[in-house]
Amino acid sequence: MTDPVRIALVFPAVLGTYGDSGNAVVLTERLRWRGIDAETVAVEIDQPLPQQADLYVLGGGEDSAQALAVSKLSDGSLRRATDRGAPVFAVCAGFQILGETWLDGRGDVSPGLGLIDCRTDRLEGSRAVGELLVAATERGIGVLTGYENHGGRTVLGPQAQPLGSVQAGVGNGDRAVDGAMQGSIVATYLHGPALARNPALADHLLTQVVGELTPLDDSDALALREERLQAVRSAGRGGRRRQWRPPARDV
Amino acid sequence: MTNARYALARTAGAAAAGLSRITRQGDGTTVGGRITLAIDPRALEHAAGGRDLALVTGTNGKTTTRSFLVAALETLGPVVSNAGGANLPTGLTAALARDQTSQCGVLEVDEPFLPRVIEAVRPRAVTLLNLTRDQLDRYAEVRRLAGIWRDVLTGTGAPTVVANCDDPLVVWAAGPATDTVWVAAGQRWHDDTSVCPECGGILTRSGTDWWSDCGLRRPVPAWLTEDRTVLDANGVRHRVELGVPGAVNVGNAALAAATASLWQVAAADALAAMRSIRSVEGRYLSTTYAGSHVRLLLAKNPAGWTEALTMVPAEHQQVVIAVNARAADGRDPSWLWDVPFEQLAGRYAIATGERSRDVAVRLRYAGVDHERIDDPAAALAAAARLGPVEVLANYTAFQTYRKVVGSAEPRVGRDD
Numbered sequence: 001m002t003d004p005v006r007i008a009l010v011f012p013a014v015l016g017t018y019g020d021s022g023n024a025v026v027l028t029e030r031l032r033w034r035g036i037d038a039e040t041v042a043v044e045i046d047q048p049l050p051q052q053a054d055l056y057v058l059g060g061g062e063d064s065a066q067a068l069a070v071s072k073l074s075d076g077s078l079r080r081a082t083d084r085g086a087p088v089f090a091v092c093a094g095f096q097i098l099g100e101t102w103l104d105g106r107g108d109v110s111p112g113l114g115l116i117d118c119r120t121d122r123l124e125g126s127r128a129v130g131e132l133l134v135a136a137t138e139r140g141i142g143v144l145t146g147y148e149n150h151g152g153r154t155v156l157g158p159q160a161q162p163l164g165s166v167q168a169g170v171g172n173g174d175r176a177v178d179g180a181m182q183g184s185i186v187a188t189y190l191h192g193p194a195l196a197r198n199p200a201l202a203d204h205l206l207t208q209v210v211g212e213l214t215p216l217d218d219s220d221a222l223a224l225r226e227e228r229l230q231a232v233r234s235a236g237r238g239g240r241r242r243q244w245r246p247p248a249r250d251v
Numbered sequence: 252m253t254n255a256r257y258a259l260a261r262t263a264g265a266a267a268a269g270l271s272r273i274t275r276q277g278d279g280t281t282v283g284g285r286i287t288l289a290i291d292p293r294a295l296e297h298a299a300g301g302r303d304l305a306l307v308t309g310t311n312g313k314t315t316t317r318s319f320l321v322a323a324l325e326t327l328g329p330v331v332s333n334a335g336g337a338n339l340p341t342g343l344t345a346a347l348a349r350d351q352t353s354q355c356g357v358l359e360v361d362e363p364f365l366p367r368v369i370e371a372v373r374p375r376a377v378t379l380l381n382l383t384r385d386q387l388d389r390y391a392e393v394r395r396l397a398g399i400w401r402d403v404l405t406g407t408g409a410p411t412v413v414a415n416c417d418d419p420l421v422v423w424a425a426g427p428a429t430d431t432v433w434v435a436a437g438q439r440w441h442d443d444t445s446v447c448p449e450c451g452g453i454l455t456r457s458g459t460d461w462w463s464d465c466g467l468r469r470p471v472p473a474w475l476t477e478d479r480t481v482l483d484a485n486g487v488r489h490r491v492e493l494g495v496p497g498a499v500n501v502g503n504a505a506l507a508a509a510t511a512s513l514w515q516v517a518a519a520d521a522l523a524a525m526r527s528i529r530s531v532e533g534r535y536l537s538t539t540y541a542g543s544h545v546r547l548l549l550a551k552n553p554a555g556w557t558e559a560l561t562m563v564p565a566e567h568q569q570v571v572i573a574v575n576a577r578a579a580d581g582r583d584p585s586w587l588w589d590v591p592f593e594q595l596a597g598r599y600a601i602a603t604g605e606r607s608r609d610v611a612v613r614l615r616y617a618g619v620d621h622e623r624i625d626d627p628a629a630a631l632a633a634a635a636r637l638g639p640v641e642v643l644a645n646y647t648a649f650q651t652y653r654k655v656v657g658s659a660e661p662r663v664g665r666d667d
Binding site: 063 | 267300382388392441442443445451452453527582583585586587588589608609611612613616617618623
């Protein structure tokens with residue numbers, strides 16, 4: 001009997017505002033469908049980060065939640081995980097706090113966890129809100145589709161590689177790239193959730209944990225990808241960057 | 252001068268609304284209100300005309316709670332209200348302009364417009380239901396909305412606030428108000444309040460109680476809900492028999508009864524008046540389609556979907572999940588992954604709507620047996636062939652389903 005593969009979902013109640021907790025569901029189920037025992041371990045904000053998880057997942061969140069998450073993870077627990085090579089997948093706010101610095105709700109520069117060589121400040125103009133397409137740098141992953149919703153501009157330093165180049169949307173807001181890869185960390189601005197829309201990226205992460213994987217029937221996810229790619233390319237962009245407007249439910 | 256301008260604005264608005272109805276552009280509420288407000292920018296204030304009003308706002312339950320409160324206050328006399336759900340200043344202006352005689356009114360107000368509406372109509376009471384994530388592509392952060400409310404509930408002439416003490420964001424928003432009636436209306440969804448809205452620290456929960464180190468904590472409620480009962484401010488227990496399903500609606504009924512008590516309507520009378528409501532603008536509508544019983548549920552965001560899933564009766568083994576991602580729905584359907592669709596395992600689901608592919612992928616990972624049918628009418632027909640159906644739809648998809656079952660000449664209001 002081997003232990004199940006453990007996917008740690010880090011602080012879902014504060015880093016899960018945009019459905020990103022789904023990334024952990026996707027990783028766990030894709031192992032189970034292949035007959036590999038796996039479980040999602042949700043780590044709540046008042047609990048210590050488990051040291052023996054096989055993969056760590058962080059999602060998006062509001063400014064105050066970001067500050068709280070940084071304060072909890074500053075105990076070195078996540079650094080110990082990456083030091084031993086455990087994969088980390090981080091989205092949006094989760095991405096920003098892994099960097100050297102990020103901007104808090106008041107616009108003050110705050111220290112991040114320093115696990116990615118990047119710094120986040122403010123995008124010029126309005127928030128980046130809309131469909132995002134990213135051509136992945138890593139071979140075999142292809143074009144990533146998702147939805148971005150952030151006000152941060154993230155500038156990568158020399159130690160970090162981009163996840164891919166932006167084909168539509170904003171991404172990092174610097175040098176037309178999105179996300180970051182450094183050591184065992186993969187980070188992005190893609191919601192959707194990213195791994196539900198892009199099963200190849202999910203399997204890329206899982207391969208780091210369990211080695212080579214058997215193929216799955218992903219026809220439903222492929223149909224979704226096809227629809228989104230087409231929607232973005234035919235519309236120029238599914239949702240442009242736009243400023244806050246009142247709701248249109250009153251119709 | 253002012254009144255002459257408003258009279259002209261009102262007449263022009265009514266004419267435009269009539270034209271819109273004749274040309275079948277819509278029911279004319281919004282266009283009529285827009286024209287009235289264009290001619291007289293203070294038309295909302297003039298249309299309110301110093302009448303005795305209650306406002307209802309919150310992420311979920313506005314329309315149902317408004318309808319409960321209208322029923323309760325109608326025990327006293329005629330009540331003007333924005334039936335139809337047009338809850339922006341345009342819709343409110345049109346509703347008030349159409350009925351100039353009712354001295355009492357209940358208006359549901361879209362969350363970010365609460366300050367503007369309070370300013371214009373000077374209500375006696377404001378009922379705050381809940382605040383949770385919704386349409387994040389527009390609002391970005393839910394705490395921001397709580398902050399907008401917070402700024403208008405204080406000062407001279409501020410309304411009495413009737414508020415849900417089980418939602419920390421509502422409590423924080425109502426904090427500066429001086430005259431508050433707290434109602435323990437319940438809240439199943441906690442995922443937007445792990446962090447204290449006041450200090451950013453951890454919010455601790457224990458049973459129904461919650462608190463933060465900074466001192467923000469659950470106020471002592473004057474009204475309580477417990478299972479299917481409401482305990483009023485005098486300590487009298489009332490068994491609540493509603494025509495609409497869901498524990499969340501017992502909470503909404505308690506909030507409406509607490510608000511009606513400000514008009515001296517006895518809790519027993521208020522709750523009895525709500526009993527006849529079986530469907531509210533299509534929500535909870537029970538009907539027959541292709542020979543099977545069908546019920547419609549509207550759910551717009553994760554908190555609403557989480558509540559709606561608890562309402563699906565055991566005998567409804569077929570579930571239609573209809574999701575669009577238009578502007579009014581929110582353009583990003585990532586929220587589907589915040590909804591515990593795993594609870595549908597064992598039933599048969601049909602994914603439909605403009606984002607049916609997102610739904611299908613979500614259902615696969617949730618382990619729910621399903622198929623995907625693009626056309627909403629075909630999806631409902633396929634489900635109804637198998638037996639009774641629960642339709643769960645988000646905002647614009649729901650409007651489509653009202654038309655789909657409407658064209659099947661349903662027996663409206665049946666509840667079995």
